[in-house]
Amino acid sequence: MFASVIVSVNSKDVNRLFDYKIPEHLLDVIKIGHRVFVPFGPRHVQAYVMSIHSESDVPKDKVKEIVKVMDVEPVLTEELIELSKKLSNYYIEPYISIIETILPAALKVKSKKVLKLNDSATAEAKFMYDSLVKRGVLETKSLTSKELHSLLPYIKTEEIYEDIEIKQHTRKKTQKAVISNYLNKASLERAPKQLEALHVIEESSEPILVSDLKDQGYSEGIIRELEKKGYLKKIDQVVERDPFDNKIFERDEVKTLTPEQARAFEEINHDVKTHQANTYLLHGVTGSGKTEVYLQLIQTVLDQGEDAIMLVPEIALTPQMVNRFKARFGDDVAVLHSALSHGEKYDEWRKISDGRARVTVGARSSIFAPFKKLGIIIIDEEHETTYKQSERPMYHAKEVAKLRAKYHSCPVVLGSATPSLESYARSEKGVYKRFELLERPNMQPHPVATIVDMAEEHKNGNSGILSRKLEDAIRDRIEKNEQTVLLLNRRGFANFQICQNCGHVPQCPNCDISLTYHKSNGSLMCHYCGYEEGIKRQCADCSSTEVTFRGTGTEKVEEILRDTFLTDVVRMDVDTTKNKGTHEALLDRFEKDEIPILLGTQMIAKGLDYPKVTLVGVLNSDTMLNLPDFRANERTFQLLTQVAGRAGRHQLAGEVIFQTYNPEHYAVTLAQDNNYREFYEKEMSYRRFARYSPYYFHVLFTVSSESVEDCLKATTDIYQTLVASVSDQTYIIGPSPSPIERIKNKHRFQILLKYKREPKLLEVLTLLDKKYTDLYKKMGLSLKIDVDPQFI
Ligand code: ADP
Ligand code: ZN
Ligand code: ZN
Numbered sequence: 001m002f003a004s005v006i007v008s009v010n011s012k013d014v015n016r017l018f019d020y021k022i023p024e025h026l027l028d029v030i031k032i033g034h035r036v037f038v039p040f041g042p043r044h045v046q047a048y049v050m051s052i053h054s055e056s057d058v059p060k061d062k063v064k065e066i067v068k069v070m071d072v073e074p075v076l077t078e079e080l081i082e083l084s085k086k087l088s089n090y091y092i093e094p095y096i097s098i099i100e101t102i103l104p105a106a107l108k109v110k111s112k113k114v115l116k117l118n119d120s121a122t123a124e125a126k127f128m129y130d131s132l133v134k135r136g137v138l139e140t141k142s143l144t145s146k147e148l149h150s151l152l153p154y155i156k157t158e159e160i161y162e163d164i165e166i167k168q169h170t171r172k173k174t175q176k177a178v179i180s181n182y183l184n185k186a187s188l189e190r191a192p193k194q195l196e197a198l199h200v201i202e203e204s205s206e207p208i209l210v211s212d213l214k215d216q217g218y219s220e221g222i223i224r225e226l227e228k229k230g231y232l233k234k235i236d237q238v239v240e241r242d243p244f245d246n247k248i249f250e251r252d253e254v255k256t257l258t259p260e261q262a263r264a265f266e267e268i269n270h271d272v273k274t275h276q277a278n279t280y281l282l283h284g285v286t287g288s289g290k291t292e293v294y295l296q297l298i299q300t301v302l303d304q305g306e307d308a309i310m311l312v313p314e315i316a317l318t319p320q321m322v323n324r325f326k327a328r329f330g331d332d333v334a335v336l337h338s339a340l341s342h343g344e345k346y347d348e349w350r351k352i353s354d355g356r357a358r359v360t361v362g363a364r365s366s367i368f369a370p371f372k373k374l375g376i377i378i379i380d381e382e383h384e385t386t387y388k389q390s391e392r393p394m395y396h397a398k399e400v401a402k403l404r405a406k407y408h409s410c411p412v413v414l415g416s417a418t419p420s421l422e423s424y425a426r427s428e429k430g431v432y433k434r435f436e437l438l439e440r441p442n443m444q445p446h447p448v449a450t451i452v453d454m455a456e457e458h459k460n461g462n463s464g465i466l467s468r469k470l471e472d473a474i475r476d477r478i479e480k481n482e483q484t485v486l487l488l489n490r491r492g493f494a495n496f497q498i499c500q501n502c503g504h505v506p507q508c509p510n511c512d513i514s515l516t517y518h519k520s521n522g523s524l525m526c527h528y529c530g531y532e533e534g535i536k537r538q539c540a541d542c543s544s545t546e547v548t549f550r551g552t553g554t555e556k557v558e559e560i561l562r563d564t565f566l567t568d569v570v571r572m573d574v575d576t577t578k579n580k581g582t583h584e585a586l587l588d589r590f591e592k593d594e595i596p597i598l599l600g601t602q603m604i605a606k607g608l609d610y611p612k613v614t615l616v617g618v619l620n621s622d623t624m625l626n627l628p629d630f631r632a633n634e635r636t637f638q639l640l641t642q643v644a645g646r647a648g649r650h651q652l653a654g655e656v657i658f659q660t661y662n663p664e665h666y667a668v669t670l671a672q673d674n675n676y677r678e679f680y681e682k683e684m685s686y687r688r689f690a691r692y693s694p695y696y697f698h699v700l701f702t703v704s705s706e707s708v709e710d711c712l713k714a715t716t717d718i719y720q721t722l723v724a725s726v727s728d729q730t731y732i733i734g735p736s737p738s739p740i741e742r743i744k745n746k747h748r749f750q751i752l753l754k755y756k757r758e759p760k761l762l763e764v765l766t767l768l769d770k771k772y773t774d775l776y777k778k779m780g781l782s783l784k785i786d787v788d789p790q791f792i
Contacts (some may be wrong), residue, residue, distance in 0.1 A: 001027060002056040003066060005047035006095045007040055008108065012774050015094040018047075019056040021065045033074025033081060036066045037111060037161065044111045044159055046070070048099055050081055068161065075103060075353075077372060079407050086403055089762060092769045092785050093393040101393055102368040106346035111161050114138055118156045125154040188231070197222050198231055207235060252327035254296065255441075261289050264435035265296055268411055272300050272376055275409040279402065281382075281427045282415040284437025285446055285674070286645035290415045291321065292441075294378050295328055297413070298359055302332065306375030306410075307352075308359045311397055313384040313606060315339070315363055316583045320609055321380070325361045336362030336369070339580045364389060367397040367404070374408040377401045381606070382414035382423060383638055388790045396788060398423075417645065417676075418638040421687065424680055425694040447616070447647045447654030449672040453663040454620075465552050465560060470617045470657045477615050478565060478596045482652065484615040485608070486561075486599045487643050488554050489623040491527075491573040493519035495551020497535065501544035506536075512742040517549050518575070519556070529744040554599060557619065561597055568593075572600035605643040614654050616647040621660040621668055628739040629791050630692045633667040637679050640671035691731060691754050693788075699753040699765065700789040702738060704746040705781040711749040714781055718751055718768060725764045730755040752792060 004017040020038050022030050030036065034049045044067055056063060076084075076099065084098040091098075100108060115138040117129055128151060132138055140148065140157070188195040197218040201208050210223060226232045257265055264282060271278055284290050298308045310325065312318045315337030325333050334348045334357035351357040353370040360369045364387055367377070379387065379398060387397040398414070405412045414423055414432070427434035440446070452467040462468060477484050494517040498505050505514045508526035515524035517535065525532045538545055552560075558571045570590045577583050583603075590598045591610055598604060598613075624636040640658060648654020660668050670679040688695050703714045715735030722732050734751035741747055755761070765785060776783050 002053055002058075002063070003030060003036070003049045004051045004053070005036065005038060005049055005066075006099060007038065008046040008048075008096055008100065009040065010094065010096060012094060012770070015096070017050060019058045019063060020047075021056075021063050022052070023065045026066060026069055030066065030069055031074050032078060033076035035070035035075055035107065035109070037068040037070065037109075037159075038066055039064050044068075046109050046111075048076060048096075049074075067159070070109060070161065073353075075107060075370075077370065079372075079404070080368070080370065082407070083400070083403055087393065087395055087400065090399070091393050091395055091787050092765045097393050098395075101365070101389075101395070104342065104346045104349045106342040109161050111159050112139060113157045114160050115140065115143075115151075115155045116158045117154055121154040125151060129155070187229075191225070193218070194222050194226055194231075198226060201232060210234070252295075252324050254299075254328075255289075255292050257292070257296070258289065258439060258441050260435075260437050260439060261293050261441075264437070265293050267433070267435075268293075268297055268376075268413060269300055271411040272297060273304070276411065277405045277409050279405070279412045279426075279432045280414065281419055281423055281432045281434045282413055282437065283417070283419055283424070283427075283434060283676070284415070285417045285440065286642070287440040288417075288437035289439075289441050290380070290437060291324065294380070294413065294415070295324070297376055297378070298329070301375030302329070302358055304375055306373045307369075307371035308375055309366060309369050309371070309377045309401075310359065310361045311367060311377075311379045311387070311401075312361060312363065313381050313386045315361070316577075318606060319584055319587070322361055325359065329359050331356075332358040334360045334362075334369070336360055336366040338363060364397045367400045374404060374410050376410050376413065377405055378413045378415065380415045382416045383418055383420040385790045388788075390790075392784070394786050394789075399788075418641050419676075421634060421680065421683060422694045425684070446674045447644060447656050449644055449656035449658060449674075451663050451668060451672055452657060452659045454659050454661050465557055465619055466564070467657070467659055470619075470659065471564065473615050473655060473657060474565060474597070474617070478567060480614075481594070481612075482614045483590070483594070483610065483612045484597045484617065485604060485613050485643070485646050486557070486597060486617045486619060487602065487604060487639075488552070488557055488599065488619040489601050489639075490551070490553045490620070491555070491575055491601055492516035492525065492553035493555040494549030494553060496549070497524060497547055498550050499539035499542065499544055500546040500548055502539060502542040504539050504541035506533075506540065510743070510745045512740050516553065520575070528740070552619075554601060558599055561599060565596070567596045569597045569599055570595045572598065572604055574601070574603075577603070602639055602643075605639055605646070608646050610646075611651065613646055614648055614652045615657070616643055616654065617657045617659070618643060619659055621658045622662055625662060625665060625667060630687075630690065631791075633665075633683055633686075636665075636667040637671050637683075640668065641674060641676075644671065644674070696731075696754040696756055697758075698789055698792065699755075699761075700784075700786040700792055701751040701753070701768075702748055702784045702786070703750070703776070703781060704748045704784075705779075706746060707780075708747050710779065710781055711747050714772070714776060714783070715749045715751055718772065718783075721768060721771070722751070722753065722764065725760055725767070726753070726755070726758055727760070730758050 001022045002019045003022055004019055007014055007018060030049060032049055032052060036047050036049060037044045038047045080102055084095055084102060087098045088095045117126060132143070132147065188198065197213065200213070200216065213223060214220065227234060268280055282290050282293065294310060301308045312321055315322060315335065316339055322335055334351045336345065336348050340348070349370065352360060360366050379401060382398065389395055401412050423432060426432045450469065452469050454467065457467050474484050496505050496514040497517055506524055507514055508529065508531050510531055511526055511528045513526060513528055515526055518525050522535060523532045524535055537547065539547055554571055554573045558569050561569045570586050572586050576586065589595060594612065618640060621636065621640060624639060625632055644656040647656055658668060658672060662668060666679065666682050687693065701718055703711050705711050712735065719732060719735055731754040732751060733754065735749050738748035738750050769785060772783050
């Protein structure tokens with residue numbers, strides 16, 4: 001028997017199946033979807049079994065044998081194998097890169113050749129070997145040539161694999177627990193603290209953790225004394241690693257659905273029960289009860305013995321959503337997010353593939369959760385850009401969802417207050433079925449928004465970052481003991497440093513972008529490549545000392561707010577939330593300590609739901625409008641609508657203030673009116689006129705290199721290939737420099753393809769990829785093909 005495998009080597013040259021013989025002793029073991037190790041060139045590499053058959057085209061004397069199988073149960077189901085083929089074609093990516101995206105990183109194993117003693121080892125060799133082993137695993141490269149020389153006759157090499165399955169036992173952490181051992185405590189009367197500790201231990205019905213005991217004020221010393229005297233015994237207690245360890249979830253009651261909710265629920269529920277793969281769009285403002293509908297649909301799925309995937313843009317930003325899921329479905333829920341370690345991710349993955357978890361709540365990659373009987377896939381905030389991976393493979397979770405749903409015959413539900421134009425257009429055409437949720441069962445009506453023209457403010461002598469209206473409103477909330485959320489989509493202190501004498505602005509040496517001033521560490525930083533330099537008091541160009549800072553970032557606004565209102569401020573941006581758990585800690589502080597103001601970049605626009613927030617201010621509504629991207633208006637409208645939804649979610653009514661230099665722009669005025677429909681129509685007419693998505697599909701080719709000439713030459717080659725192959729209804733825009741031409745010292749040029757129907761697309765893309773990807777790599781160029789790009 002032979003197995004056709006995909007090897008874990010990332011090169012286009014090996015993007016095909018290789019046949020290996022299944023050795024006799026593994027005939028009944030190896031199945032499709034198993035991870036195996038195979039000889040490949042001089043090495044053994046990991047590979048995935050894609051199919052098994054009795055014939056092979058490889059000549060008998062050439063075919064090699066599989067050396068090892070890594071799993072008890074296959075890690076890839078037939079569904080996921082099929083899925084990886086489809087995605088590989090659609091996104092022009094090697095199979096292996098898709099497969100290793102589908103599986104948790106921990107399943108990627110490296111093999112190592114280690115040195116072991118052979119049978120002829122002398123006592124002297126054994127002694128030397130043992131002393132060398134103390135340094136760690138023995139590999140050829142870890143020995144000096146002298147050591148190697150003297151050991152050589154007595155050693156042999158052996159291949160070992162650092163596999164998580166092998167290390168399974170380390171998945172669980174052991175903690176010391178103590179139990180009481182004796183009843184007679186007479187001799188402890190003179191050590192009251194020890195006696196007390198013993199009482200605490202005895203009162204607990206289970207062994208008590210040493211760490212808990214310490215938390216209660218009984219030191220290691222006390223425990224050691226008691227142990228020595230024989231009053232207690234330490235035992236090892238195994239605890240499963242669980243990121244939600246010490247959390248208690250309140251019960252979350254099933255609500256009686258409103259007529260609007262019920263209409264959507266009934267129809268989708270019918271699909272769940274009859275196994276139909278329709279896609280639904282649930283269009284409803286925040287607070288209109290979408291999540292309640294999701295929860296009840298998932299209940300049906302579970303009752304049928306099936307599983308559910310729920311995608312959210314980013315777990316760390318939506319703790320409240322996770323809590324609701326945990327509260328309703330308890331241990332059936334696995335939570336997958338980017339902050340988990342490889343090991344923790346693997347644990348959650350295992351829980352799913354073993355069938356111990358039935359629902360997963362997670363970010364983009366949890367669309368690959370290895371469920372075997374999917375009953376529903378839900379994508380909340382479906383318009384979010386995080387659903388498309390920005391690195392290769394640049395897959396979109398929505399596309400993956402539709403493929404998986406088709407395989408499992410189950411519905412997909414997309415939910416949003418501001419659907420992407422693509423999804424809404426599909427619902428208009430009837431491709432997706434749409435439901436509107438207009439009421440907010442539990443909340444105030446959508447808050448009233450005001451627009452403040454900042455140019456007017458400046459004319460009237462206020463050059464600050466806060467308009468008078470916003471300043472007054474904040475003061476009013478502080479007096480009433482209510483809370484304010486402020487959005488400023490720009491981190492750092494000042495936007496840039498400028499010389500008042502010659503106008504010089506310090507630039508990143510690696511990128512075509514000016515450096516941002518960060519006061520906290522006294523440096524100028526590049527937000528694209530991380531380059532950092534100390535600030536200079538002198539202009540690098542003309543040596544003038546008249547340098548100043550322009551533009552305002554969150555760091556500076558935090559200072560201004562503290563000075564103006566003499567209150568505490570919670571600031572949330574990439575710089576304050578670098579470490580695991582800091583998001584939650586900051587939000588916790590804002591809520592529990594009733595800090596009057598939460599200031600942040602767009603990460604605060606999502607999911608927050610605090611009863612005392614009655615004011616939302618957007619300091620600069622134009623940051624997004626000015627982006628060089630055809631979706632700039634859409635992103636502005638989405639962000640403003642979303643952040644406005646943070647105000648007045650409970651008993652107290654909310655107020656929203658948008659500060660802008662474009663008070664008449666429809667993305668701003670229609671967000672003020674919360675009028676999605678009109679925004680959709682206006683924006684669609686612009687898209688039609690400019691031939692953009694959803695009227696056209698796009699493929700973006702980006703070539704990057706240290707040499708401008710190479711970029712130009714490569715993009716010209718691609719251009720010519722495209723012109724010669726695609727139909728004349730397909731538009732080819734470019735070659736042109738990318739919006740930021742140079743990042744990390746690489747120049748970037750691009751070509752944009754716009755098409756409605758391009759029968760030859762797959763063929764052309766495959767051709768270009770074959771012809772250029774490896775060739776360019778050798779020349780130090782890189783070609784990126786982005787199918788359905790998010791940013792253009
Ligand atoms: P969304 O997901 O659209 O933001 P949610 O499902 O979170 O909306 O609902 C908003 C609030 O209204 C929540 O506190 C939720 O518990 C409550 N809610 C939702 N549906 C109902 C209902 N049918 N009856 C009463 N309260 C509801
Ligand atoms: Zn100067
Ligand atoms: Zn840079």
